[in-house]
Amino acid sequence: MDFTRDETQEAIAQVATGLLDRDLEGDALWRAFAEADLLTLALPERLGGEGLSVTDVGALLTEVGRSAAVIPALATLGFGVLPLVALGDERQQGELLSGLADGRTFTAALAEPGRPFPAPPSVTAVAEGSDYLVTGCVVAVPYAEGAHRILVPTDVGVVLVQPGSDGVSLTPTPSSSGSPEFAVTFDGARGELLAGGPEAVQQLYRIALASIGAVADGLLSGATLLAGGHLATRQQFGKPLATFQAVAQQIADVYVTSRTLHVSALSASWRVSQGLDAQDDLDVMAYWIAAEVPAAMQVLHHLHGGIGVDVTYPLHRYYSTAKDLARLVGGASYRLDLVGARCSSI
Incomplete structure (x- = not known):
């Protein structure tokens, strides 16, 4: 395979590098990313995006890493936007991703206590009408408190949960970088099924x-x-x-x-x-x-x-x-x- 970046990836990297070189930090840098439309690159064209791939968005994430910028780019794009585009239907994508241009953030629960990337997850989800009631505990969830939705792996598939919902408890936990991270306990928290099944x-x-x-x-x-x-x-x-x-x-x-x-x-x-x-x-x-x-x-x-x-x-x-x-x-x-x-x- 050819490991050279294509023109699109080079353009993404150049825009990101230009913003990262401006010595902005935190919320100011995140707003600049949103204003430059860097957060909507993976969105389908019908939602105003470019329909770019995991590798294309990876060019942006690589530049964020190259500057060691402490912003929710990995959580929002890698754990949220890209999975939402891959797994969500048109309605879900339209409702959830419309706020990205304003800096909306997402995250995912990728670890249970002592079980990174658990397969199968021990977190349970029980159907109640059109919703699912989620119960279980997850750890090391980055930027959970301010996220629009948390993508939660469960025994029935991936469920979307609002961090401020009833039945959701967030406990701050330390990280080496100082970026916000949480242990999250779900006690019958109401959520929406994003996609069902272990796949x-x-x-x-x-x-x-x-x-x-x-x-x-x-x-x-x-x-x-x-x-x-x-x-x-x-x-x-x-x-x-x-x-x-x-x-x-x-x-x-x-x-x-x-x-x-x-x-x-x-x-x-x-x-x-x-x-x-x-x-x-x-x-x-x-x-x-x-x-x-x-x-x-x-x-x-x-x-x-x-x-x-x-x-x-x-x-x-x-x-x-x-x-x-x-x-x-x-x-x-x-x-x-x-x-x-x-x-x-x-």
Whole structure:
């Protein structure tokens, strides 16, 4: 496959980079993304979007990761908009996605206590009229409090729940990056079925994982570029740090990790976009995120010396976000078990 971005993806990346270079933060940056129509790219043309794919939107998420921007792009686009377009009917899409131009956010519940990407989910949904009553507990739900809807995997499929509904309890939980994250308890909370069956749940998981991979790709690439600039300009014994053999070897190892993740993330995203079997690629990519990305970030901290742990220097945003993503995909041991199980079944 050709890993070069096409014209559309390049245009998306250039617009995103231009906004990210304006030193906007938080809500101001999110509003700028909305005003630039970056949040509606995946919407069907009938809703004013471009009908772009998971890979196309991934180009945007990669640039968000490359700047380590703390905005709800991954939660809204990767966990919300793309699954809604893939699974929702025309009525649901029209009602739910109409507010994206104004900065509406979404998120998904991808983990239960001790069970990342649970299959089958232990959260239950019981039909009552045209609605479903959802009961269960989920954790590590990013940006849940302000989300328009939470996409909840249940035993009957993916259900849409409003975070402010009766029967929904949100408990703030810590994240490494400081971005808002919640444990959510549903006690007969009323919701709407987005799509039924276990395949709908798996489709949500595939799109979410591919989107996580896009962010992680940009994250490690951006941190590597940051370290490379530091090593080229910081001098010791009258020479740039980059000229020392041990330093050059370590940054080269990180570069190899970064490029490997790039290939893995793009391959997984492309297969998801094309409707091909992507599980092998997603499992390998997720293991790389959980095991190799945090280790690479530790090396970059080491290469920066004391400045690397200074919270006024941007490297800490890359490392803390990388730890959040590694936790979100389930950790290295869990991901290695999945890869091993697939290898042993060949």
